Amino acid sequence: MDLHIQGLTKTFGQTTALHPTDLTVRSGTFTTLLGPSGCGKTTLLRMIAGLETPDKGTISIGSDTLYDAGRKRDTPAHKRGFGMVFQDFALWPHMTVFENVAFGLRTARQTRDLRETVMKALDKVQLAPMAERHPHQLSGGQQQRVAFARAVAVQPRLVLFDEPLSALDASLREEMRVEMLSLVRDLGLTALYVTHDQTEAMSMSDEIVVMQTGRVLQTGTPEEIYSRPADPFVARFIGRSNWLRPSGDSERSEEAIMFRPEHLRWEPMNGSKCQAFEVEVLQSSYMGDRYEVHLQANGQQERWTAYSANRIPPGNRMIVYLPESQIRSMKLQGQL
Amino acid sequence: MFNSFSLKPIRGLSVLLALLVLGGLIVVPLAEIFIQSVYRDGELQWAAPFRTIADSDSARVMLNTVWLGLCVILGTTLLALPLAWIMANTAIGRKRWLDIVLLIPFMTPPYIGSMGWILFMQKNGYLSQLIPGLSNLTPAFFSFMGMVTIMSLHLFPFLYLLLRGALERIGGSLEEAGAVMGATPFYRFRRIIVPLLLSSFGMGAMLVFVKTIAEFGTPATFGRKIGYDVMTSEIHRYISSWPISFGTATSLSSLLLTACLLMWYVQSVLSRRFTYSLVGGKGSRRSSLRSGGPILWVSILFVFLLLLFSIGIPYFSIIAASTMKLRGVGLSWNNLTLDAYRELLRWGNPGMKALMSSIWLSLAASTIAVVLGTWCALLIRRSQTASQRMVDLISLMPNTVPGIVMVVGLILLWNSPWMPIPLYNTYGMVVLTYVVLFLPYTVQYVKSAAGQIDGSLMQAGQVFGGRPAYLLRRITLPLILPGMLAGWMMTFTISARELVASLLILPPSVQTSATFIFAQFEQGEVSLGMAMAVVSVGFTTLILITMESLGSRRKWNR
Numbered sequence: 001m002d003l004h005i006q007g008l009t010k011t012f013g014q015t016t017a018l019h020p021t022d023l024t025v026r027s028g029t030f031t032t033l034l035g036p037s038g039c040g041k042t043t044l045l046r047m048i049a050g051l052e053t054p055d056k057g058t059i060s061i062g063s064d065t066l067y068d069a070g071r072k073r074d075t076p077a078h079k080r081g082f083g084m085v086f087q088d089f090a091l092w093p094h095m096t097v098f099e100n101v102a103f104g105l106r107t108a109r110q111t112r113d114l115r116e117t118v119m120k121a122l123d124k125v126q127l128a129p130m131a132e133r134h135p136h137q138l139s140g141g142q143q144q145r146v147a148f149a150r151a152v153a154v155q156p157r158l159v160l161f162d163e164p165l166s167a168l169d170a171s172l173r174e175e176m177r178v179e180m181l182s183l184v185r186d187l188g189l190t191a192l193y194v195t196h197d198q199t200e201a202m203s204m205s206d207e208i209v210v211m212q213t214g215r216v217l218q219t220g221t222p223e224e225i226y227s228r229p230a231d232p233f234v235a236r237f238i239g240r241s242n243w244l245r246p247s248g249d250s251e252r253s254e255e256a257i258m259f260r261p262e263h264l265r266w267e268p269m270n271g272s273k274c275q276a277f278e279v280e281v282l283q284s285s286y287m288g289d290r291y292e293v294h295l296q297a298n299g300q301q302e303r304w305t306a307y308s309a310n311r312i313p314p315g316n317r318m319i320v321y322l323p324e325s326q327i328r329s330m331k332l333q334g335q336l
Numbered sequence: 337m338f339n340s341f342s343l344k345p346i347r348g349l350s351v352l353l354a355l356l357v358l359g360g361l362i363v364v365p366l367a368e369i370f371i372q373s374v375y376r377d378g379e380l381q382w383a384a385p386f387r388t389i390a391d392s393d394s395a396r397v398m399l400n401t402v403w404l405g406l407c408v409i410l411g412t413t414l415l416a417l418p419l420a421w422i423m424a425n426t427a428i429g430r431k432r433w434l435d436i437v438l439l440i441p442f443m444t445p446p447y448i449g450s451m452g453w454i455l456f457m458q459k460n461g462y463l464s465q466l467i468p469g470l471s472n473l474t475p476a477f478f479s480f481m482g483m484v485t486i487m488s489l490h491l492f493p494f495l496y497l498l499l500r501g502a503l504e505r506i507g508g509s510l511e512e513a514g515a516v517m518g519a520t521p522f523y524r525f526r527r528i529i530v531p532l533l534l535s536s537f538g539m540g541a542m543l544v545f546v547k548t549i550a551e552f553g554t555p556a557t558f559g560r561k562i563g564y565d566v567m568t569s570e571i572h573r574y575i576s577s578w579p580i581s582f583g584t585a586t587s588l589s590s591l592l593l594t595a596c597l598l599m600w601y602v603q604s605v606l607s608r609r610f611t612y613s614l615v616g617g618k619g620s621r622r623s624s625l626r627s628g629g630p631i632l633w634v635s636i637l638f639v640f641l642l643l644l645f646s647i648g649i650p651y652f653s654i655i656a657a658s659t660m661k662l663r664g665v666g667l668s669w670n671n672l673t674l675d676a677y678r679e680l681l682r683w684g685n686p687g688m689k690a691l692m693s694s695i696w697l698s699l700a701a702s703t704i705a706v707v708l709g710t711w712c713a714l715l716i717r718r719s720q721t722a723s724q725r726m727v728d729l730i731s732l733m734p735n736t737v738p739g740i741v742m743v744v745g746l747i748l749l750w751n752s753p754w755m756p757i758p759l760y761n762t763y764g765m766v767v768l769t770y771v772v773l774f775l776p777y778t779v780q781y782v783k784s785a786a787g788q789i790d791g792s793l794m795q796a797g798q799v800f801g802g803r804p805a806y807l808l809r810r811i812t813l814p815l816i817l818p819g820m821l822a823g824w825m826m827t828f829t830i831s832a833r834e835l836v837a838s839l840l841i842l843p844p845s846v847q848t849s850a851t852f853i854f855a856q857f858e859q860g861e862v863s864l865g866m867a868m869a870v871v872s873v874g875f876t877t878l879i880l881i882t883m884e885s886l887g888s889r890r891k892w893n894r
Contacts, residue, residue: 076798077795077798078798078800079801083799083800092793092797103797103802104800107802
């Protein structure tokens with residue numbers, strides 16, 4: 001059952017949180033809504049969950065219409081049958097881990113084999129021994145796992161993740177990222193994940209939806225988004241980008257041209273056509289596995305980044321080469 | 337945000353209903369006071385209250401009241417400021433039990449505290465028995481200064497808590513930041529400590545003033561003995577003893593009401609403008625201790641004397657008086673007896689009856705107050721709409737208004753000739769009065785408990801399929817239950833000791849523990865009255881302690 005969203009719109013007072021948006025989440029995939037804070041991704045997620053009422057548009061899953069502004073249909077959140085992992089986990093402090101996980105099963109009246117089902121979910125996240133504890137007796141990572149077990153115990157049609165890793169510290173975040181992804185894959189869940197962290201989005205998703213100021217800018221696999229950004233914002237937001245001054249009439253151009261730092265070469269390449277630039281090295285920073293070199297190319301506005309295996313002292317003037325096949329140009333979409 | 341779809345109309349209706357109920361219970365009685373004071377002989381006379389006041393010697397009473405309020409501010413400051421400094425800056429502040437002990441004076445009903453002081457200081461009282469050389473202090477104590485002392489010893493914890501909080505936070509990083517920026521100690525004191533402390537002090541002083549002019553217990557006992565009349569005691573006199581004059585009582589009530597509302601308004605404006613949020617997200621670290629040696633010893637002495645005067649002396653007197661065999665013999669071990677308790681707690685004795693009716697009335701009142709208060713608190717939530725803010729304002733109003741004024745308003749309303757419900761002069765009226773007076777406790781406790789429930793907890797419940805009713809039962813109620821319990825216990829203990837409402841509202845020939853104590857003391861049956869005081873304070877304190885320990889044993893804590 002795929003989730004279909006059509007023409008969904010939401011305004012809060014004067015500000016438009018979401019411009020008319022279409023989106024499809026295919027069954028069994030891991031889809032990520034990626035964007036900076038205030039881009040409307042959380043609003044979109046909450047509307048799908050039924051926690052926020054859209055102004056216009058439709059939300060449906062399979063043949064089941066959850067929201068349709070035209071036909072005045074609005075399935076309340078508690079009848080949508082989704083699972084959700086909240087940013088602050090939202091574990092009920094007065095209930096044990098077991099009761100937290102059992103909640104969704106009880107409301108759905110799936111109380112046959114309640115104990116086994118809950119314990120199975122807790123087993124998956126390796127928390128079965130903690131079933132009788134209260135949330136405050138668990139560490140952050142464990143709370144996160146309970147929140148996850150709670151979301152999947154009901155075998156939902158769709159699991160929504162609202163920046164679930166942002167409350168954890170950096171090292172734990174990485175660990176949980178790997179663990180959560182493998183659980184989602186094991187259970188064959190359909191997941192819709194909201195984050196502002198490009199690393200999370202790139203490493204976990206089948207499909208990424210990049211959003212900015214209430215609009216979807218680009219949808220695609222992580223590889224597509226990285227290598228063929230459709231919009232300057234996408235190019236800047238995901239990975240690093242170096243920008244070329246457009247040729248021709250310089251100021252009025254409706255095109256932006258960029259390439260990724262790893263494609264800049266220090267020597268000419270055989271077999272592919274390269275452009276050559278004269279650059280001055282501004283700074284070299286050692287990153288452990290390589291040097292990050294900041295360059296100022298002649299005739300270019302923006303500084304570039306390049307990677308090098310050896311240290312290059314600042315002030316050096318040299319020639320760099322860029323294979324033309326790695327140059328991407330994209331249309332400017334209005335003022336962004 | 338939650339319940340936003342299906343429950344909207346029900347919610348709106350519920351708020352409306354709450355406003356109606358609260359309006360009838362609280363607003364109408366208070367309005368009645370104003371109406372009755374300007375509406376005389378069937379016509380509107382704006383000058384009537386002023387004329388009434390000019391006719392009697394009320395001007396003097398009003399000046400008395402204000403003067404008392406100002407002097408008590410001074411008195412509480414002298415007690416609270418050094419104490420706050422000691423608790424914030426010396427090792428004594430690390431003693432947690434002191435925090436609880438320091439709340440005892442404030443939890444002691446003022447009439448009982450005053451009776452303790454009277455017993456201690458009066459002619460041939462315990463002081464002259466213990467230290468005969470000090471007996472010439474008696475006339476000096478039974479004066480205005482004595483009254484200020486008693487009331488300051490009762491009210492200082494208010495100011496202390498505010499000042500200590502401010503001092504602790506200032507003493508930490510805020511002052512250190514000043515030092516790092518190169519400010520000399522004097523400059524830091526002038527530019528950092530004084531401005532920050534002043535707002536807390538202003539708040540506390542105004543609170544003390546309002547509490548003082550609204551207080552009834554001490555003026556009714558000590559004040560009456562020394563002939564110092566204030567507004568509350570005058571209102572009581574005009575209602576309950578010859579020559580009865582409801583008109584004067586109403587006029588005085590409307591003035592007192594105006595004064596208190598005005599003070600609260602000023603306070604809320606000032607607090608919005610001059611209070612700095614001194615509560616940081618991180619727990620404030622204590623400043624490094626800078627005292628030792630002599631300062632510590634002086635501090636210990638101060639705290640010891642303060643505890644002696646505010647708790648030791650009144651409670652010693654009350655307990656001693658309750659265990660006295662013969663009054664004339666005075667303090668000695670062979671004059672010790674528990675006869676008064678035996679007499680008091682004998683089944684069928686008036687004292688036992690009074691105690692029982694106190695308990696039943698308080699049980700009824702606290703139960704109703706919890707239901708009503710919880711309902712209001714849940715409606716208020718985060719007070720987003722105007723009507724929600726209205727519910728909030730009205731339900732907390734009885735805390736702002738002096739108890740005696742509220743009671744006068746309730747009498748005016750329920751005793752008026754057009755009132756179809758014959759509640760006046762019944763037990764129901766007493767319960768109603770207690771509910772109205774102490775509703776704010778439940779509202780506040782439940783509101784703060786509900787405020788701690790993060791919105792996402794409810795949203796999580798919704799996403800996982802909980803219907804609104806199910807969410808209320810499984811999530812909201814369990815989480816606010818501690819607040820409800822606290823409100824219930826607080827209402828119960830305070831109603832069980834309530835004096836002014838009981839004096840004015842009780843049906844004829846019915847007594848509660850408070851009126852029993854009051855009557856016995858007036859009639860000179862001191863040991864019986866004081867035994868009742870010990871019993872009533874004892875069992876209510878026991879309940880409060882139980883509540884505290886229950887609260888700390890809760891398994892989850894947010």
